[in-house]
Amino acid sequence: xxxxxxxxxxxxxxxDAAIRKARDEYAETLRRIAELEQDILGRDPSSHRSIxxxxxxxxxxxxxFSTVDIMAGLEALDLGRVWRKRSVDNHISRLRDRxxxxxxxxxxxxxxxxxARLGVxxxxxxxxxxxxxxxxxxxxxxxxxxxxxxxxxxxxxxYETTMTQKALRDAVGxxxxxxxxxxxxxxxxxxC
Numbered sequence: 049x050x051x052x053x054x055x056x057x058x059x060x061x062x063x064d065a066a067i068r069k070a071r072d073e074y075a076e077t078l079r080r081i082a083e084l085e086q087d088i089l090g091r092d093p094s095s096h097r098s099i100x101x102x103x104x105x106x107x108x109x110x111x112x113f114s115t116v117d118i119m120a121g122l123e124a125l126d127l128g129r130v131w132r133k134r135s136v137d138n139h140i141s142r143l144r145d146r147x148x149x150x151x152x153x154x155x156x157x158x159x160x161x162x163x164a165r166l167g168v169x170x171x172x173x174x175x176x177x178x179x180x181x182x183x184x185x186x187x188x189x190x191x192x193x194x195x196x197x198x199x200x201x202x203x204x205x206x207y208e209t210t211m212t213q214k215a216l217r218d219a220v221g222x223x224x225x226x227x228x229x230x231x232x233x234x235x236x237x238x239x240c
Contacts, residue, residue: 102126103139112152112170114160115140156210175207181223183207185230185240192237195221 106121107113115136122131140163143149148166155161164170175183187193187201199217209216224231224238231240 099131099135100139100142103136104143107149107165109165110168112162112164112168114162116160175202175205180219181227181230184220184223188231188238188240192234192239194236195224195238198224198238 102122102125103118106118106125108117115133118136118140119131119133122129122136140149144151144163149163150166151161151163152170153159153162175186178186183202184198187198187205193201195217199213199220202216202220203213211219224233231238
């Protein structure tokens with residue numbers, strides 16, 4: 049009796065394989081027909097690739113990168129095509145939202161932002177991709193500090209900014225006074 053069951057199982061597997069093969073052939077034929085239709089009717093040529101697929105193909109999977117690297121890779125990929133930096137920035141932002149790319153360092157005046165694919169081993173940076181309120185909260189969570197002590201502690205911990213120390217101190221003051229539920233003043237010292 050068990051032999052008949054195994055024969056039925058083998059027949060079912062053979063049938064499923066034949067169906068899968070026929071479906072694959074059908075899908076490939078439809079793809080070729082659509083490709084020919086596009087070429088003949090003159091809409092988009094079959095060789096046209098979307099900007100998102102082009103960007104994803106030039107993003108390095110073993111090291112950090114910037115938008116400058118991506119633009120150079122896109123130009124090498126197709127020299128005759130116009131690549132807009134705004135489109136690259138938008139797609140990288142979408143990849144960040146989906147969690148496929150992470151920003152390691154924000155862009156500064158002349159330096160572009162630095163990114164890495166998820167899973168790429170990188171040297172840890174102080175306050176990696178944190179906003180100013182997040183940095184203030186991280187430093188204040190250790191102990192209460194005055195506004196000036198807080199700025200000094202942030203700089204000593206590796207916080208990088210293009211602001212002058214006075215401008216940074218003023219910006220930290222705005223953050224501290226901005227959310228009374230998050231930051232509390234205990235005399236001259238602040239805590240979170």
